[in-house]
Amino acid sequence: MELKTEEELAVMRRAGRVVAALLKVMEKEARPGVTTKRLDEIAEAFIRSRKAEPAFKGYYGYPASICASVNEEVVHGIPSNRALNDGDIVGVDVGVKLEGWFSDAARTFAIGKVDEESRRLIDVTREAMNRGIAEAVEGKRLSDISWAVQSYAEANGFSVVRQYVGHGIGRNLHEEPQVPNYGKPNQGPKLVTGMTLAIEPMLNAGAYEVETLKDGWTVVTKDGKRSGHFEQTIFVGNTKPEIVTE
Ligand code: MF3
Ligand code: CO
Numbered sequence: 001m002e003l004k005t006e007e008e009l010a011v012m013r014r015a016g017r018v019v020a021a022l023l024k025v026m027e028k029e030a031r032p033g034v035t036t037k038r039l040d041e042i043a044e045a046f047i048r049s050r051k052a053e054p055a056f057k058g059y060y061g062y063p064a065s066i067c068a069s070v071n072e073e074v075v076h077g078i079p080s081n082r083a084l085n086d087g088d089i090v091g092v093d094v095g096v097k098l099e100g101w102f103s104d105a106a107r108t109f110a111i112g113k114v115d116e117e118s119r120r121l122i123d124v125t126r127e128a129m130n131r132g133i134a135e136a137v138e139g140k141r142l143s144d145i146s147w148a149v150q151s152y153a154e155a156n157g158f159s160v161v162r163q164y165v166g167h168g169i170g171r172n173l174h175e176e177p178q179v180p181n182y183g184k185p186n187q188g189p190k191l192v193t194g195m196t197l198a199i200e201p202m203l204n205a206g207a208y209e210v211e212t213l214k215d216g217w218t219v220v221t222k223d224g225k226r227s228g229h230f231e232q233t234i235f236v237g238n239t240k241p242e243i244v245t246e
Contacts, residue, residue: 001176002169003194009235012170012196014236015103016233018050018096018196018242023107023245026066026094030109032086036068037050039092044113046095047096055095055102055173059066062217065107067093067106074210074219074227075201086112088094089122095173102173105245106231118226125154125203125228132199133190133234134243142177142188149201150182158168159208164219183206191236200231201216 004012022043029042044065047054054065063074069077069091077091086088093106108122132149139190147164153160166179177189181201204210206225213220221227235242 001195002170003192004170004196005194006123009196012103012233013101013244014099015096015098016105018052018098019094019105019245020232022046022094022096023092023105026092027107027216029221030084030090030092030111032067032112033083035081035083035184036070036077036079036090037070037081040064040066043094050098052096052098055097055104059173065094066107067091069093069218069229070228071226072196072221074161074221075229076154076205076217076219078090078215079215083210084111087114089114089118089226089228091165093130093229093231100171101117101148102129102169102171103233103245104169104173104231105233106200106229108228108230117219119157119202120159121205121226121228122154124158125201126230128201128203129230129232132201133232133241133243136199136236137196138236138238140191141186142179142191144185145178145199146183147185149217153201153203158203158205159209161204161208163210165201166198169198170196193208193236195236197236198231198233200229202227202229
């Protein structure tokens with residue numbers, strides 16, 4: 001994998017700020033009654049107003065600027081005329097390209113008042129991601145991230161999706177290495193500064209198995225139970241990681 005220079009990191013930081021600001025807007029707009037298509041329109045306008053491009057639109061033919069994954073949808077939900085309802089959870093995933101450099105992040109939002117298990121699923125997924133991110137320092141190895149995510153998720157009674165993983169990011173949305181959210185510690189490449197990663201656990205309330213709907217994109221849990229997803233773009237650090245999409 002290509003290590004990034006300080007100049008390159010500076011552009012990636014700016015791309016990250018666009019994503020972070022957009023996710024703030026998404027959090028405010030994700031309310032009962034709003035359609036996921038409306039969220040997508042708002043997102044695309046926001047991205048272009050910042051002189052950036054939506055990273056997902058056209059990626060392997062993906063038709064929108066965000067992914068909006070509701071309840072049992074895990075990732076890659078296509079925005080539609082479906083309105084969000086009180087009690088739903090929605091994972092909103094956005095990526096942008098700015099001056100040739102990518103940034104990618106996701107949050108799961110509660111719509112109105114959600115049940116206790118959904119609340120916990122959201123909180124545990126966010127914390128699992130943060131524990132993974134905390135491992136992204138020089139001298140650790142890649143699977144220390146994976147193990148930190150998996151051990152926290154499973155200790156809290158949730159399962160970790162195997163079929164989709166985090167990734168390197170930079171001049172491309174997806175670069176080496178893959179960053180699994182499961183696995184034993186102290187395996188894989190040593191982490192060094194200049195590595196830039198998207199860390200993105202997907203946790204399920206039930207079993208970890210997933211399948212893809214006939215639209216070719218929407219990934220859902222096999223058992224129909226809910227799923228949470230958080231993602232940040234981060235730089236591996238000397239003593240602590242730098243999160244650029246917060
Ligand atoms: N954050 C997701 C990922 O890293 C979003 C990709 S959606 C796609 O895979 F449309 F771009 F494929
Ligand atoms: Co990603």
